[in-house]
Amino acid sequence: MSARASAVIRRSVLLALFCISASAIAAEPTADPKDAAKSKSSGWGVRQVLVADPALPHVLLIGDSILGGYHGKAAELLRGKVNLDVWITPKHIGVKDVPANMQGIFAEQTYDVILFNDIGLHAWTPGRIPEGQYEPLMRAHLANLRRFAPKAKLIFASTTPMTTKTKPIALDPEFNPLIVERNQIVTKIMQENQISISDFYGILVVKLDLAAGDRFHWTKPAYELLARDAATRIAEALDFSLPSGP
Numbered sequence: 001m002s003a004r005a006s007a008v009i010r011r012s013v014l015l016a017l018f019c020i021s022a023s024a025i026a027a028e029p030t031a032d033p034k035d036a037a038k039s040k041s042s043g044w045g046v047r048q049v050l051v052a053d054p055a056l057p058h059v060l061l062i063g064d065s066i067l068g069g070y071h072g073k074a075a076e077l078l079r080g081k082v083n084l085d086v087w088i089t090p091k092h093i094g095v096k097d098v099p100a101n102m103q104g105i106f107a108e109q110t111y112d113v114i115l116f117n118d119i120g121l122h123a124w125t126p127g128r129i130p131e132g133q134y135e136p137l138m139r140a141h142l143a144n145l146r147r148f149a150p151k152a153k154l155i156f157a158s159t160t161p162m163t164t165k166t167k168p169i170a171l172d173p174e175f176n177p178l179i180v181e182r183n184q185i186v187t188k189i190m191q192e193n194q195i196s197i198s199d200f201y202g203i204l205v206v207k208l209d210l211a212a213g214d215r216f217h218w219t220k221p222a223y224e225l226l227a228r229d230a231a232t233r234i235a236e237a238l239d240f241s242l243p244s245g246p
Helices: 003-027 065-078 098-108 134-148 176-192 200-205 220-238
Strands: 045-050 058-063 083-088 113-116 153-157 196-198
Touching (some): 113 220, 153 220, 196 220, 200 220
Parallel strands (some): 153 196
16 A cells, blocks of 8 residues: 555544544533433532431422532531432523423422522523513412422522622622612512522621622632521421531
């Protein structure tokens, strides 16, 4: 075989391998398109945090990266009392496939308590929730929770404050008023439906010194405060006591 023929064959083989690799990369999703599959690693999706006696209550926490910050401490407080799952998602109540995600999750597991929110840190960006649609979307979200998880006791967690990056840390003057407005709307809805509220906003708005400095996230002491409040609400719903301490 001539050197030229060998070179042509090598180029053909390399081209074929490149096409196969490119197809594989293109086919690999950057995130779970259903955002509902069980996950053993960190990141978006549903995963088990506490696996206890199956006879113990099953609890689900739903939220965004704020939940990612506080669920570990909440699990410590709830250990031995419940089976705990978390659904950490980049979606919000305006995303059309969220109801299908919920239906798939609740088809796999029946929960006794669900702590949820509007996944507000992903919903504040202008245009994501059309003007005037927040309240109807929130009411529809609540109706879907009750339809897909009819046996669960529900707890709502308000959206945390949005802060400035510059020190001293203050409330973001442009967008935090939207967070306040939506928390007021959803508080009215939850009170109408006699649903307990874990007031994450109220807890942290007086603790701005605990902000992480990136506008959205918080330091460990802040997440411990949220975890304690969430765990307290869950314990009240299931009629047991939490361990004392911070």
